[in-house]
Amino acid sequence: MAEGTEAQGPPGTTAAARARPAAHAHTGPWLAQVLRERISAGELPPGTKLAEQALAEQLDVSRNTLREAFGTLSAESIVERVPNRGVFVAKPEAEDVREIYRVRRMIEPAALLWGELTEPALAGLEEIVGRAVAALEAGDVPGMADANQQLHGAVVSLAGSPTLSTVMDQTLARMRLVFNRMSDAPDFHTAYAERNRDLVELLRAGRREKAATALRAYLDTAEGELLDHLRRWGR
Amino acid sequence: MAEGTEAQGPPGTTAAARARPAAHAHTGPWLAQVLRERISAGELPPGTKLAEQALAEQLDVSRNTLREAFGTLSAESIVERVPNRGVFVAKPEAEDVREIYRVRRMIEPAALLWGELTEPALAGLEEIVGRAVAALEAGDVPGMADANQQLHGAVVSLAGSPTLSTVMDQTLARMRLVFNRMSDAPDFHTAYAERNRDLVELLRAGRREKAATALRAYLDTAEGELLDHLRRWGR
DNA sequence: GGGAGTGGATTGTTGAACAATCGGCTCCCG
DNA sequence: CGGGAGCCGATTGTTCAACAATCCACTCCC
Numbered sequence: 001m002a003e004g005t006e007a008q009g010p011p012g013t014t015a016a017a018r019a020r021p022a023a024h025a026h027t028g029p030w031l032a033q034v035l036r037e038r039i040s041a042g043e044l045p046p047g048t049k050l051a052e053q054a055l056a057e058q059l060d061v062s063r064n065t066l067r068e069a070f071g072t073l074s075a076e077s078i079v080e081r082v083p084n085r086g087v088f089v090a091k092p093e094a095e096d097v098r099e100i101y102r103v104r105r106m107i108e109p110a111a112l113l114w115g116e117l118t119e120p121a122l123a124g125l126e127e128i129v130g131r132a133v134a135a136l137e138a139g140d141v142p143g144m145a146d147a148n149q150q151l152h153g154a155v156v157s158l159a160g161s162p163t164l165s166t167v168m169d170q171t172l173a174r175m176r177l178v179f180n181r182m183s184d185a186p187d188f189h190t191a192y193a194e195r196n197r198d199l200v201e202l203l204r205a206g207r208r209e210k211a212a213t214a215l216r217a218y219l220d221t222a223e224g225e226l227l228d229h230l231r232r233w234g235r
Numbered sequence: 236m237a238e239g240t241e242a243q244g245p246p247g248t249t250a251a252a253r254a255r256p257a258a259h260a261h262t263g264p265w266l267a268q269v270l271r272e273r274i275s276a277g278e279l280p281p282g283t284k285l286a287e288q289a290l291a292e293q294l295d296v297s298r299n300t301l302r303e304a305f306g307t308l309s310a311e312s313i314v315e316r317v318p319n320r321g322v323f324v325a326k327p328e329a330e331d332v333r334e335i336y337r338v339r340r341m342i343e344p345a346a347l348l349w350g351e352l353t354e355p356a357l358a359g360l361e362e363i364v365g366r367a368v369a370a371l372e373a374g375d376v377p378g379m380a381d382a383n384q385q386l387h388g389a390v391v392s393l394a395g396s397p398t399l400s401t402v403m404d405q406t407l408a409r410m411r412l413v414f415n416r417m418s419d420a421p422d423f424h425t426a427y428a429e430r431n432r433d434l435v436e437l438l439r440a441g442r443r444e445k446a447a448t449a450l451r452a453y454l455d456t457a458e459g460e461l462l463d464h465l466r467r468w469g470r
Numbered sequence: 471g472g473g474a475g476t477g478g479a480t481t482g483t484t485g486a487a488c489a490a491t492c493g494g495c496t497c498c499c500g
Numbered sequence: 501c502g503g504g505a506g507c508c509g510a511t512t513g514t515t516c517a518a519c520a521a522t523c524c525a526c527t528c529c530c
Contacts, residue, residue, distance in 0.1 A: 026482085028482095061483090061484090062485070063484090063485090064483075064484070065482095065483065065484080083491090084490075084492060085491090085492070
């Protein structure tokens with residue numbers, strides 16, 4: 001998994017320089033996306049220092065442009081900026097986990113209660129649940145994690161609000177950081193596939209309040225387990 | 236209200252250069268804040284083009300630093316960046332108003348339903364309502380607008396989540412842009428002071444579901460009126 | 471009168487320079 | 501031998517100046 005999917009390549013004509021959208025258009029956002037992917041993928045684990053000069057020449061962009069990308073990522077809490085010290089890949093603590101779940105406990109049930117339950121949206125949710133169950137039976141843990149995140153993202157998208165979907169995406173990115181912190185990630189998602197299925201069935205039946213309540217309980221226990229594992233395993 | 240509160244002054248020794256936090260620490264965020272205030276205050280009305288070179292020398296910062304501030308503001312949807320064309324003060328259209336209310340209709344009632352109703356929080360809400368009523372009786376329209384925004388911000392802060400509070404702050408900033416678009420702002424807020432009072436009373440009585448439902452209805456009508464006025468007066 | 475072509479202005483990006491600050495090292499002193 | 505003050509190198513924060521790419525408006529030609 002080292003080549004092919006990753007858009008490696010800066011503007012210049014040097015080393016690994018290919019597949020960049022265009023020379024004179026948005027290198028900043030492109031760069032931010034590259035870093036996002038590398039961080040989510042687990043290389044650049046939490047706590048890693050991102051030195052400006054080194055990274056700039058490795059990615060073959062100017063220090064200025066790299067700085068712009070840092071600004072974006074720091075606004076997303078994916079990266080932490082310490083004045084005069086540098087930027088580091090965010091290293092979520094217990095408080096960060098609590099904040100993540102505070103957000104999720106608000107916007108996910110809200111979307112269930114008040115979002116627009118169109119037929120295609122419901123079908124989409126069921127499709128995702130199907131994939132999660134398939135991954136479960138195949139023992140494909142990363143696949144389950146993926147499907148799980150997609151499901152919760154799809155739930156929020158019921159609200160029909162790009163703003164809230166963005167917030168949820170960023171929150172899920174922070175979740176990935178939390179998982180990256182725990183080197184031995186137990187199969188957190190195994191137990192949740194079933195819960196997700198029940199959730200979508202409640203939605204299909206139109207029982208929104210019940211679904212919202214169940215989701216809140218679900219998020220409560222998930223937060224608790226995560227905090228436990230963080231206490232025991234996370235440094 | 237032209238001097239004293241505004242932190243005018245860049246790094247150099249030139250013209251209006253005073254009261255800057257520190258030379259070698261965060262001019263970017265400081266600059267973003269200056270622009271935010273100028274935009275919210277109504278100078279730099281929606282649609283204004285923010286030319287890099289002109290603004291840079293007027294504020295006595297480098298074009299690079301100004302660019303960083305633009306990045307921040309564009310992430311907040313306060314400013315719109317058009318590639319190779321420049322940045323403009325955001326000019327909210329009907330769709331933007333709908334998006335604003337989609338967000339508010341989710342997170343405000345959610346905070347009412349599931350936020351933590353501490354005694355000091357309730358007292359804070361009541362205090363804001365008091366100020367709004369006072370402003371109403373004094374005919375102080377800007378004061379009412381202020382209190383109104385503060386109230387809704389305080390509602391969301393019941394969720395206890397910095398992330399959601401930030402989202403709400405940015406959403407309220409976009410609301411201010413909408414009002415700035417409508418040169419003849421009628422007394423939108425007059426009718427809402429009373430509704431706000433009822434809302435807080437319901438909360439005090441512990442009737443959260445009722446409060447949430449009322450707030451959603453409130454937001455619906457507010458959105459409708461805003462869209463009407465935008466159709467008739469906007470542009 | 472309408473459309474292609476051209477010139478000027480503005481943005482996107484880079485590179486290098488300098489000041490400020492931090493961390494670690496050495497050296498001195500008790 | 502231990503501990504703290506002071507210095508040095510490395511990194512970050514900010515600015516300046518240059519160049520390429522793009523767009524807008526104007527002119528000119530048909």
